[in-house]
Amino acid sequence: MTLVWCTGAGKGIGRAVVKRLVQDGARVAASARTRADLESLASETAGAAKPYPLDVTDEAAVRDAARAIEADMGPLDLVILNAGTHTPLTAARFDVATVRRIMETNFMGTVNPLAAVLPRFIERRRGHIAVVASIAGYRGLPSASAYGASKSALITMCEALKPELDHYGVKLTLINPGFVKTPLTDRNTFEMPFLMDVDAAARRIVAGLKSKRFEVTFPKRFTWGLKIARCLPYSLYFALTRGIGERLIESETERSRP
Ligand SMILES: NC(=O)c1ccc[n+]([C@@H]2O[C@H](COP(=O)([O-])OP(=O)(O)OC[C@H]3O[C@@H](n4cnc5c(N)ncnc54)[C@H](OP(=O)(O)O)[C@@H]3O)[C@@H](O)[C@H]2O)c1
Numbered sequence: 001m002t003l004v005w006c007t008g009a010g011k012g013i014g015r016a017v018v019k020r021l022v023q024d025g026a027r028v029a030a031s032a033r034t035r036a037d038l039e040s041l042a043s044e045t046a047g048a049a050k051p052y053p054l055d056v057t058d059e060a061a062v063r064d065a066a067r068a069i070e071a072d073m074g075p076l077d078l079v080i081l082n083a084g085t086h087t088p089l090t091a092a093r094f095d096v097a098t099v100r101r102i103m104e105t106n107f108m109g110t111v112n113p114l115a116a117v118l119p120r121f122i123e124r125r126r127g128h129i130a131v132v133a134s135i136a137g138y139r140g141l142p143s144a145s146a147y148g149a150s151k152s153a154l155i156t157m158c159e160a161l162k163p164e165l166d167h168y169g170v171k172l173t174l175i176n177p178g179f180v181k182t183p184l185t186d187r188n189t190f191e192m193p194f195l196m197d198v199d200a201a202a203r204r205i206v207a208g209l210k211s212k213r214f215e216v217t218f219p220k221r222f223t224w225g226l227k228i229a230r231c232l233p234y235s236l237y238f239a240l241t242r243g244i245g246e247r248l249i250e251s252e253t254e255r256s257r258p
Contacts, residue, residue, distance in 0.1 A: 003076050005069055007056050008083030009049070012038030012182030013132065013247060016202035017080060022048040024206065029069040029076075031056070032083065032226055056083045056109030066116035075124065078209070079117050081110040082132040082175075084150075086184050088143040090252055095205040099146040106150035111157075119168045128171040130209055131158050135176050135223050138230045139237065140247040175205055176217040189251075194222040 004021055008014035018028050018041060028049040030038050038051030054061045070076060071126030074120045085105045089098050105252060110131055121127030137151025154177055158174045163173045179192035180184055180201040208216030217223040229237060 002078060003029070003074055004078045004080060005029040005052075005066070005076050005113070005117075006082060007031045007109070008106070009041065010034050012080040012184055013177065013180055013198060014080070015041060015199055016198045017082070017205050018049050019045060020199075020202045020206045021096075026078075027073060029073060031065060032198050036216040056112055057104045058099065059108075059112045059115075063114040063116045065122075066113065070120070074209075076117060076120070076127065078128040078130065079113065080130045080132070080209075081113055082130075083109050083130065084134075084184070085213050086147045086187075088188075089146045090143055090248055091145075092249075092252060094145065095187055099149075102146040103150050103153075106147070107153045113144045116171075122168045125169040127129070128173070128209070130173040130175055130205075132175045132177070135217065137176065138226050140241075142241055142248050158214075172214065173209055175208065176215060176223065177201055177205075178217075178219055178222045189197070194219045 002021070002025070004018075004026050006028055009018050009028070009030035010238050014032070015037070018030055021028060022045045026048070029043055029047075029052045030049040031039060031052045031054050033051045033053060033055050038049075038053055041049045041181050042051055042246060049230075050073065052065050054065045056062060083105065084142050085102060087098055087102060089095075102213065114129065117127070117129065121129070131154055133154040134147075134151040136148045137153075137155045141148055155174060155176070156174055179195045180198055181195055182198055185195070201218065204218045205216060229240065232240075
């Protein structure tokens with residue numbers, strides 16, 4: 001039976017993926033900070049998803065959790081590094097604390113568990129690591145200066161690790177979702193193109209994990225457009241994003257009016 005560790009398992013995409021994996025017969029170590037979310041997940045999965053509450057930004061706690069999970073449940077087969085956060089950040093309100101919090105959670109919060117499991121997987125010459133980044137990491141988008149930077153850092157890190165991990169027999173999957181309806185996107189005030197239901201997203205992710213693909217991205221009709229935009233020269237790319245930036249400034253000005 002597959003043993004999975006999933007971070008960010010309490011809500012949204014992580015929770016839906018864990019439920020789907022349990023339906024497929026997996027046992028899961030489920031991590032997030034909110035213990036109540038993990039306990040309700042455990043009862044909804046008849047104990048197949050076991051709570052390991054932690055903060056992914058705490059390197060020592062993450063290392064201890066990896067050790068405890070393997071001691072309690074056995075050697076991990078699959079690790080899904082999904083915990084993440086998002087706060088829109090405009091140029092006018094750009095601040096260090098927000099950037100640091102987003103980079104700590106999204107980037108270092110992936111690096112910490114990755115560093116905890118990599119030596120084990122490399123030594124065993126097996127294991128599967130999945131990193132949840134985002135299509136927001138493809139190129140800079142207005143309001144996503146911090147979030148997009150954290151996700152493009154993850155994409156680059158995965159691309160850099162892939163050839164060596166192939167050599168060691170460790171599988172690496174990069175997951176780049178489009179917009180998915182979760183507590184994270186419920187905070188967005190703009191209309192999200194091709195917004196997907198969380199269970200449909202979880203279905204795509206679990207199918208992608210079973211495939212040989214390096215990148216799992218969806219919905220295709222949205223993400224292929226963005227892949228093409230990735231290749232555009234700056235003059236054309238900024239012609240596309242300028243309007244978004246201007247609308248952002250207008251709505252910020254509107255909101256700040258007394
Ligand atoms: N929803 C989308 O449209 C979308 C699109 C592309 C990529 N993504 C990525 O997909 C992942 C999941 O997103 P989501 O939409 O499901 O978000 P979500 O609904 O906000 O859920 C995020 C999960 O991560 C956990 N988490 C946050 N900070 C944490 C920390 N410091 N330590 C441990 N756990 C932490 C949260 O639980 P606690 O707060 O209890 O810790 C929660 O369980 C994120 O990496 C996000 O960037 C989402």
